[in-house]
Amino acid sequence: MSEIISQSVLRGLAAEWIAGGKSVAGPARVKPDLVLYRTLRSGDDLLLEGFQRPSNSIKDFLFPKAEKLYGYKIHGNSIELIENDSPEPAQVIIAARPCDAAALPILDHVFNWDFHDEFYNRRRAATTVVTLACSAHDENCFCTSVGLDPGSERGSDAILFALGSGQYEVRCATEKGHALFDGKTEKSERTGKAIAGPEKRFDAKAVRAFVTTHFEDPFWNEHALTCIGCGTCAFSCPACHCFDIVDAGPAAGNARVKTWDSCQFSTFTAHASGHNPRPVQATRQRQRILHKFAIYPEKFGEILCTGCGNCARNCPVGLGVLSVATEINHG
Amino acid sequence: MDNVYKPDLMEVTRIRQETPDVKSVSLRFLDSERARNFSFRVGQFGIFSAFGYGESTFNICSSSNWKDHIEFCFRKVGRVTEALWKIEEKDVVGFRGPYGNGYPMEAWKGRDLIFLGGGIAMPPIRCAVWYALENRADYGEITVVYGARTVADLVFLDELDEWSKAERVRIIRCVDPGGETPDWKGEIGFVPHVFERAQVAAKDPVVLVIGPPIMIKNTLPILDKMGVKPASVYTSIENRMKCGIGKCGRCNVGPIYVCKEGPVLTMEQLQGLPADY
Amino acid sequence: MSKAQEFEPKIVAYVCNWCTYLGADLAGTARLEYPPNVRIIRLPCTGRIDFNLIIKALEVGADGVLVSGCHPGDCHYTAGNYHARRRWILFRELLDTLGIDLRRIQFTWISAAEGRKWQQVVTEFTDQTRKLGPYKELYATGPFPDVPAPETASPGVKSFAAESELREVCGKLLAEGTVKVVIGYGARGPVVVTRAEDAERLVWNNRCFSNLTAYLKRKEIKSLGKAAVIVKPCDEKSLVELEKEAQFERKDAHVIGMACEGVDQPKCAHCTARTPRFADVTLGVEAGPEPQTSPSPNRFAALMAMPPAERMAFWTEEFNRCVKCYACRQVCPMCYCERCIVDKNRPIAIDPAPSTKGNFAWHIARAFHLAGRCVGCGECSRACPAGIDLALLNISLHIAAQKNFGYEAGIDPKAEPVIGSYTLHDTEAFIR
Structure with a gap:
């Protein structure tokens, strides 16, 4: 026995959530060749088929590109701090890809080992993630190489499997998932199944072994020669989480703001004195791979990558984790 | 909401200009309850902020035994430090911390202590020296070698004089060749050479060496010759940080987050890490 | 009291130290009354007024x-105001494309003797601004019609005939040591080839999008020795500009020009350069006579057909997607500054956060820094992961440079760059 839902009921539900004051985000077509996860205005905005995956990731809704940490007012030589304690509105992310949802447990570790980042936690608590299992993969996908697959439930509160003809099987994994779908689905005999994953492209353990033993290696320089040093890979990655803290001046209303940052920027580690431990692009590319395959795993026991392939799809010069990892793996 | 990024507000109680481009600042918490509950370990750091300009990371260079205030010391070199340069007494700055691991002062008990510092590296040594002097019975012989490029670049000079009055303490001041003044009474030479010349007779000492990479590099062979094990040589790493609490991803050196597992590391630890600092 | 009377506009006046400031001073000492709405900020010269400041004030x-500033001919520094005038001409076009209300920016020449003109200008500009009301439309969202999206690349790979010849030529250059490195295209994107046998990795097909001249500035590549760079005729234009700006010398690189059939990019529909003109070697079949003029793309025409408020709404929506990854800057062959203005923080000219204001400030700065320099390779639009059609801003400035100064970047190596030069006859129609 399974629970199923039709696409039209699903859209209707999304509309209901929106009407009920929830913020609902999901894939939407922004331009003919661009699909992004964005806040949906209506159930019809939701795009369920006809694309590989959105160009951004659902981290946008839990760890936004800019978040005000607090405001401040300067009165002579006294300072007044202004905090925003208003509760986070309930949020549903619908039709997330499994490789997006799987990044949330990864981010949970970072934002909670020892110190707790309540900005992230509050959003996380207010968010329900409804994943849509993949029905296709492309040449940039490599979830199976990092221990996931097109039907992974990791990080999902509920997961949908396409049954064809506009029907989806709904499997609720958490209380939050049940709260959304209980009573909204129909019983059925049909069960869904994710497609088989892409062929395994590399061995993550071998990548880790290489990066931890080849800190100084010509490989990095050769590989990074065409990297242009933008932040596209990091910003479209579901798991990358580096950030900066900046003072947005009077123009933005005197606030301290947490903004996304990327290890690919030359200024990322530059000291005010001019010293930079990572002076060339090769060292920055190395850091990205090191962090994903060695630094994070050593600390938290899993890989900082879900194999979504966004880095490669978005890279203006055709690089990305997959090409580096395969090159390392196959020599 | 428990906002880990929200700073404490601290009032500037004293500013001292140490050199043409270095100042040390004393701060006290505006919130009296926070002041009462606050404690830290020497060697830890704080993230200090000039509102409207940003945050910057500095060692808390006062001793953890001083209960009424904390101090930090900075060189005017970037956006935030230029703003801090302009602050005056009674102004308010932000403080987050204490962060990082600090020196294992408990584990150092009973050992001889050697402190080697270069230039602006004195503040993170100074807190440990004061702490050791305030708990004098706990530690053996104390040697401090402190040098800077020129006489004008030496910080906390008056305190060096004060320390030298304590028992079983040897203070050696030096400046790089050419950096001396006609009335300079200290040594002339680089810290490692001056230290080697001084023939410090210490048995199984703990060494804290902080300074530019070249100074550290030249010091290690000398320590090796003295038979000091890398596990007994400590330093404090300066990597760029933003959050200070292991999240922003900026400070790692290999698997170590300098803001959490550092900034104090032994040479033994450092030898196992990539040179990403 | 009516609503209109309640509103008192805030006006920021950037004035030059030598003429207008003294003019304003004269107005004061002569007891000429004018509205107190104006906040004067004195700068050495109008030539020194960074366009960022104008935006910042709003x-x-x-x-x-x-x-x-000073009247033409009166500049204390000889020509500061001529340079300023030239920049304003272009800057106004950019602001117009963005939908910024040009009535809210008044340029004027007021000499030290013209206290009365200062009084008049301030009075009239204040009255006019009061009538316009508060500038609520700045960076405001709202409805706007669809702007056609750039035509997208076809998914298939179509190899061009010159591919094998290209591999052969590059292999030979490397084998003979003429160059140490070849910057070319590989199956997934740009590749840097250093060994003759690796020349086989080079491709020449309809997916060769990148403007590879952007790599010539990279230290890591320079350190490898003399480079051969593969250029399409459109990319070749950046070499012309880079050479003018002393960023590139022909002897530094061996230029391999590819006669081009188009690479499925929006720009290709309006291409006027199909045959390389300056290359050391040209491969492929020369495509014959070039079309002399290119119509501006219809997506630009559609944008400019909207009223300003809709243009502003369009850009607000576009820029709100910007994540400040700076891919637009990093792919640009003309963005070669050692330290970009957004990475400078003393002072911070552009809000570093990817906020609406910060994003507008960044994209205005990026586009205007490329005024008269952008060769239209369109890499900024292609690289943007948020799908922002940044090239529209460059197109606006390209058209402005053509219209006002007859200048087209990348064409004539002898033509003086638009920014950095001036004539005594540049238009003044918008200056009071």
């Missing part, structure tokens, strides 16, 4: 901005 809440 950003922080000014309802109008007055910019005033």
Whole structure:
């Protein structure tokens, strides 16, 4: 026995959530060749088929590109701090890809080992993630190489499997998932199944072994020669989480703001004195791979990558984790 | 909401200009309850902020035994430090911390202590020296070698004089060749050479060496010759940080987050890490 | 009291130290009355007024901005105001494309003797701004019609005939040591080839999008020795500009020009350069006579057909997607500054956060820094992961440079760059 839902009921539900004051985000077509996860205005905005995956990731809704940490007012030589304690509105992310949802447990570790980042936690608590299992993969996908697959439930509160003809099987994994779908689905005999994953492209353990033993290696320089040093890979990655803290001046209303940052920027580690431990692009590319395959795993026991392939799809010069990892793996 | 990024507000109680481009600042918490509950370990750091300009990371260079205030010391070199340069007494700055691991002062008990510092590296040594002097019975012989490029670049000079009055303490001041003044009474030479010349007779000492990479590099062979094990040589790493609490991803050196597992590391630890600092 | 009377506009006046400031001073000492709405900011010269400042004033809440300096010919520094005038001509076009209300920015020349003109200009500009009301439309969202999206690349790979010849030529260059490195295209994107046998990795097909001249500035590549760079005729234009700006010398690189059939990019529909003109070697079949003029793309025409408020709404929506990854800057062959203005923080000219204001400030700065320099390779639009059609801003400035100064970047190596030169006859129609 399974629970199923039709696409039209699903859209209707999304509309209901929106009407009920929830913020609902999901894939939407922004331009003919661009699909992004964005806040949906209506159930019809939701795009369920006809694309590989959105160009951004659902981290946008839990760890936004800019978040005000607090405001401040300067009165002579006294300072007044202004905090925003208003509760986070309930949020549903619908039709997330499994490789997006799987990044949330990864981010949970970072934002909670020892110190707790309540900005992230509050959003996380207010968010329900409804994943849509993949029905296709492309040449940039490599979830199976990092221990996931097109039907992974990791990080999902509920997961949908396409049954064809506009029907989806709904499997609720958490209380939050049940709260959304209980009573909204129909019983059925049909069960869904994710497609088989892409062929395994590399061995993550071998990548880790290489990066931890080849800190100084010509490989990095050769590989990074065409990297242009933008932040596209990091910003479209579901798991990358580096950030900066900046003072947005009077123009933005005197606030301290947490903004996304990327290890690919030359200024990322530059000291005010001019010293930079990572002076060339090769060292920055190395850091990205090191962090994903060695630094994070050593600390938290899993890989900082879900194999979504966004880095490669978005890279203006055709690089990305997959090409580096395969090159390392196959020599 | 428990906002880990929200700073404490601290009032500037004293500013001292140490050199043409270095100042040390004393701060006290505006919130009296926070002041009462606050404690830290020497060697830890704080993230200090000039509102409207940003945050910057500095060692808390006062001793953890001083209960009424904390101090930090900075060189005017970037956006935030230029703003801090302009602050005056009674102004308010932000403080987050204490962060990082600090020196294992408990584990150092009973050992001889050697402190080697270069230039602006004195503040993170100074807190440990004061702490050791305030708990004098706990530690053996104390040697401090402190040098800077020129006489004008030496910080906390008056305190060096004060320390030298304590028992079983040897203070050696030096400046790089050419950096001396006609009335300079200290040594002339680089810290490692001056230290080697001084023939410090210490048995199984703990060494804290902080300074530019070249100074550290030249010091290690000398320590090796003295038979000091890398596990007994400590330093404090300066990597760029933003959050200070292991999240922003900026400070790692290999698997170590300098803001959490550092900034104090032994040479033994450092030898196992990539040179990403 | 009516609503209109309640509103008092805030006006920021950037004035030059030598003429207008003294003119304003004279107005004061002559007891000439004028509205107190104006906040004067004195700068050495109009030539020194960074366009960012004009935007910044509006950003922080000014309802109008007055910019005033010495009359042409009177500049204390000989030609500062001529340079300023030239920049304003282009800058206004950019602001117009963005939908910024040009009535809120008044340029004027006021000499030290013209206290009365200062009085008049301030009075009239204040009255006009008061009538316009508070500048609420700045960076405001709202409805706007669809702007056609750039035509997208076809998914298939179509190899061009010259591919094998290209591999052969590059292999030979490397084998003979003429060059140490070849910057070319590989199956997934740009590749840097250093060994002759690796020349087989080079491709020449309809997916060769990148403008590879952007790599010539990279230290890591320079350190490898003399480079051969593969250029399409459109990319070749950047070499012309880079050479003018002393960023590139022909002897530094061996230029391999590819006669081009188009690479499925929006720009290709309007291409006027199909045959390389300056290359050391040209491969492929020369495509014959070039079309002399290119119509501006219809997506630009559609944008400019909207009223300003809709244009502003369009850009607000576009820029709100910007994540400040700076891919637009990093792919650009003309963005070669050692340290970009957004990475400078003393002072911070552009809000570093990817906020609406910060994003507008960044994209205005990026586009205007490329005024008269952008060769239209379109890499900024292609690289943007948020799908922002940034090239529209460059197209706007390209058209402005052509219209006002007859200048087209990348064509004539002898033509003086638009920014950095001036004539005595540049248009003054918008200056009071």
